[in-house]
Structures are given as structure tokens and as C-alpha cells.
Amino acid sequence: MSKLHFTTKHANAASVQHNWYVVDGTNQTVGRMCARIAAVLRGKNKAYYTPHVDCGDFIVVINADKVKFTGNKIDDKNYINFSGYPGGKREETARSLLSRRPEVVIERAVKGMLPKNRLGRKIYKKLFVYAGAEHPHIAQQPKELKF
Numbered sequence: 001m002s003k004l005h006f007t008t009k010h011a012n013a014a015s016v017q018h019n020w021y022v023v024d025g026t027n028q029t030v031g032r033m034c035a036r037i038a039a040v041l042r043g044k045n046k047a048y049y050t051p052h053v054d055c056g057d058f059i060v061v062i063n064a065d066k067v068k069f070t071g072n073k074i075d076d077k078n079y080i081n082f083s084g085y086p087g088g089k090r091e092e093t094a095r096s097l098l099s100r101r102p103e104v105v106i107e108r109a110v111k112g113m114l115p116k117n118r119l120g121r122k123i124y125k126k127l128f129v130y131a132g133a134e135h136p137h138i139a140q141q142p143k144e145l146k147f
Contacts, residue, residue: 009048010050010053011043011048011049011050011053011055012050012053013053013054015048016043016048016053016054016055018056018057018058018126019057019058019143020057020058020060020137020140020141020142020143021040021057021058021059021060021142021143021144021145022059022060022061022062022135022137022142022143022144022145023037023059023060023061023062023144023145023147024062024063024144025061025062025063025064025065025066025067025106026063026066026067027066027067027068028067028068028147029067029068029069029070030067030068030069030105030106030109031109032147033067033106033147034106034109034110034113035113036147037059037061037106037110037127038110038113038114040056040057040059040145041056041057041059041110041114041123041124041126041127042055042056042114042115042123043055043056043057044056045057052119054119054122054123056123056126057126058126058127058128058137058140058142059126059127059128059145060128060129060130060135060137060142061106061127061128061129061130062130062132062133062134062135063130063131063132063133064102064103064105064106064129064130064131065098065102065131065132067098067102067105067106069094073094074093074094074095074098075093075094075095076093076094077093077094078091078092078093078094079091079092079093079094079097079104079105079108102131103129103130103131106129107127107129110124110127111124
């Protein structure tokens with residue numbers, strides 16, 4: 001009786017194809033949308049997903065200023081920045097950050113869902129967030145990603 005030997009195929013930089021997707025943030029819940037974006041950035045939607053390889057896709061998020069929060073998070077959630085100096089702690093509510101710099105809300109949410117290592121930093125660079133409906137990535141012909 002012969003034994004069958006199967007080897008697991010791992011993705012590598014040469015075998016991975018990166019696609020471009022555009023996500024419309026209009027009336028999307030921030031956390032749910034960002035969780036799905038993080039999964040696509042990592043490549044978890046592909047059959048050949050390999051944890052130690054960047055096999056994810058590029059994501060362009062438009063209309064970041066039209067996202068929504070559930071419950072009272074718009075007023076209760078605080079974004080904290082610390083400069084490292086005494087008295088250098090700055091807090092800002094989600095409402096004021098969303099009105100001032102809406103891209104940062106999505107960028108920080110997605111970044112928190114990615115790995116905290118070199119691969120996570122590389123994956124994060126494939127995210128592009130814009131407050132309005134226009135983006136400069138038309139040449140890549142991004143496909144619409146529906147959630």
C-alpha cells in the first residue's frame with residue numbers, strides 16, 4: 001500500500017496578485033466596515049491566504065466623512081494622542097475628529113485591526129482613505145467592494 005504525500009502550497013511574493021478595490025463609506029458603520037477592510041488588506045478573502053505573506057489587496061475608501069457610529073460612540077469615544085512630554089496628552093471626541101479629519105477615524109480603526117509587526121506596517125500602506133467622492137487612483141481601475 002503506497003502512501004500519498006500532499007504538500008501545502010504557500011503563497012509568496014511572486015505568486016500573489018494584488019487587486020484594487022474601492023469602498024464607499026456612505027452610511028457604513030465604522031467598526032464593521034473597517035473589520036472587513038482589514039480582512040481584505042490581509043488577504044483573508046483569498047483561497048491561498050498565508051499569514052506570513054502580504055497577499056492582500058489595495059483598498060481605496062471614499063466618502064469617509066459620511067460614516068456613522070452606533071449608539072452614543074460619536075460623543076463617548078475619545079481619540080488620544082500623546083507627544084511624550086509632560087502635559088502633552090490630547091483627547092478628542094469622535095464627533096470633532098470626524099468633522100475635522102474624517103480620514104483619521106478609518107485609518108486608526110483599520111490600523112488597530114492589523115498585525116503589530118513589519119508585515120502589518122507593510123499591509124497598512126495599501127490603504128488609501130479620502131473624505132470626498134474623488135480619488136486619484138482611477139488609473140488602477142479599482143473594482144467596487146460591497147459589504
